[in-house]
Amino acid sequence: MKVEYLSPPTNVESIDDVEKNPPPDPNDELTVKELQQQIDTLRVYNPMPIEDLLNLEEEREAHHQFTDEDLIQTATEVEQVEEEFVMPPLTGEEQMNILHGALRIVDERIDDGGVTMKTLRKLQSCIREEVRKEKAGKQVQCRLDQYFT
Numbered sequence: 001m002k003v004e005y006l007s008p009p010t011n012v013e014s015i016d017d018v019e020k021n022p023p024p025d026p027n028d029e030l031t032v033k034e035l036q037q038q039i040d041t042l043r044v045y046n047p048m049p050i051e052d053l054l055n056l057e058e059e060r061e062a063h064h065q066f067t068d069e070d071l072i073q074t075a076t077e078v079e080q081v082e083e084e085f086v087m088p089p090l091t092g093e094e095q096m097n098i099l100h101g102a103l104r105i106v107d108e109r110i111d112d113g114g115v116t117m118k119t120l121r122k123l124q125s126c127i128r129e130e131v132r133k134e135k136a137g138k139q140v141q142c143r144l145d146q147y148f149t
Contacts, residue, residue: 092131099124 032050039047090098099120106116 092127092134095127096124096131099127
């Protein structure tokens, strides 16, 4: 018994090419029989029915055909959204809270002889000093006579 293999069309680039080289006709019994023999030869476990394999009508239909301009516009919109989002800087208090959590994690999970803890403690000290200076800069000195007027 001679088994001939059907090869797919090569270099299919557009719908026109598919129309010039149509897939096998699912209504042609000879084609269906040949394909079934080929699948049986491959011994595929639980193969797809030939009718489903040959029914490419849904695959030919495109719900929406994108143009180059559509793709460029979409990419440009994504870039604009990314540029618009700017994460506000963390305040000193927020940095201290985050660092406090990081110190707990390092203390529980990292055993490097305290090197990481020492570095984080130094950072914590610097941030604490910055927060202290910021609070001091916001304070307004009052004169004694302001309390009596």
